[in-house]
Amino acid sequence: PEVRSRIAAGEVIESPADVVKELLENALDANATKIEVETSKGGKRLILVRDNGIGIHPEDVDKVVLEGATSKIESEKDLLTLTSYGFRGEALHSIASVSRLRISSRFFQEKEGYEIEVEGGKVVSKVKRGMPVGTEVEVRDLFFNVPARRKFLRREDTERRKILQLIREYALVNPEVEFLFFSNAREVLSLKPSEERKRIEELFGGKFELIREEREFLKLRAYVRRNVSHGEFHVFINSKPVSMRTLKEFLKKTLGYRTQAVIFIDLPPFMVDFNVHPKKKEAKFLKERKTLSLLRSALVGRGAEIEF
Ligand code: ADP
Ligand code: MG
Structure with a gap:
């Protein structure tokens, strides 16, 4: 044993x-x-x-x-x-x-x-x-x-x-x-104890733009800094760091590769499952296409639904 x-x-x-x-x-x-x-x-x-x-x-x-x-x-x-x-x-x-x-x-x-x-x-x-x-x-x-x-x-x-x-x-x-x-x-x-924007700017050393949007069941806060030499994406779903390749790729395509971004996605707990793998930092959306479409719409600032 x-x-x-x-x-x-x-x-x-x-x-x-x-x-x-x-x-x-x-x-x-x-x-x-x-x-x-x-x-x-x-x-x-x-x-x-x-x-x-x-x-x-x-x-x-x-x-x-x-x-x-x-x-x-x-x-x-x-x-x-x-x-x-x-x-x-x-x-x-x-x-x-x-x-x-x-x-x-x-x-x-x-x-x-x-x-x-x-x-x-x-x-x-x-x-x-x-x-x-x-x-x-x-x-x-x-x-x-x-x-x-x-x-x-x-x-x-x-x-x-x-x-x-x-x-x-x-x-x-x-x-x-x-x-x-x-x-x-x-x-x-x-x-030192800080607040969201200050902590981000302290860790990256630069000024970030904040995109704050709500779309149906999705809430989003994205801190974005464009035209940097090395793009870097940090994504959190319901405060948990995730490293999902397809999601990150999707976000990079939406925001541009030469972007530093810290993206907080908040969903009702039942809409996302962190139980898929005990160790890998992955989550599964209950409604993936819908969620991605809301995400993109929130990030590019258009109300229109996007086709996949
Ligand atoms: P889990 O976090 O999934 O409950 P862990 O094996 O990580 O399981 O921890 C077992 C338990 O030990 C926790 O549920 C908690 O009650 C207690 N525990 C572990 N670390 C701490 C901590 N730093 N402070 C307080 N309680 C703790
Ligand atoms: Mg634990």
Whole structure:
């Protein structure tokens, strides 16, 4: 069974960036307003994510690494209205089975925190710890027990770049949250709490035009900067970063390839399914053609429906 969960984990967690993504999402789900990320060796040796969110209840601290442990959904119905990033209760379980993990957390109603140590999926200790409200997760020696995976990790600077990209992306869609990133004890990114436009302009260094439109069930905010030498598109659906090739291609065609754009698409939760692939950042529109047509109409500023 341990081998099986290590293999299963490998499908969700393939690289340090995948770990950072899950830990960032957990911190954001916990309503953190400040998130610090530290890595060493591109996350291969150490990944630490510290947040000031609501924390984990003392009774739950050692349960969060169990398979399917989630506090985010109670019924099937919740899936239809879900706004949190996580809901499968898979991430910490997966990370725990392929690393040396330490979780410290102080629940907002408690005077002290608890710290657990997990090795190869097993909780080996639980002790009290004085700490501020929030959670700190430390992941060491990723894939120490899965040599085949470890061998395929990229070079340190490649992994570090992927992590930075990821943090920037979550920072774009959570401008009110402070983000800090240290790599090998050096500060790489420091973003004070801000607002949407300012955060975008700070991250890209330039002025953006805002297109804000509503079309039927679709709401759109697109920050656009044209005629740049390197086009760059960041797309978020209901605040979740997505990397859907056809959607991005469609947006590039609509706005022009030499454009920097940060596009927030908001749809009623039941109109979009994030459940297609547990790890790939993909979503499926309930009414794809209709949605794309509304998108284009909103972006080019014409009321007319467009044929495909
Ligand atoms: P999911 O996010 O899908 O629920 P995870 O394995 O990522 O599953 O996390 C399991 C549970 O641990 C979460 O549902 C949450 O209750 C708790 N948890 C994890 N990280 C944090 C955090 N940073 N702050 C508060 N609670 C957390
Ligand atoms: Mg999660």
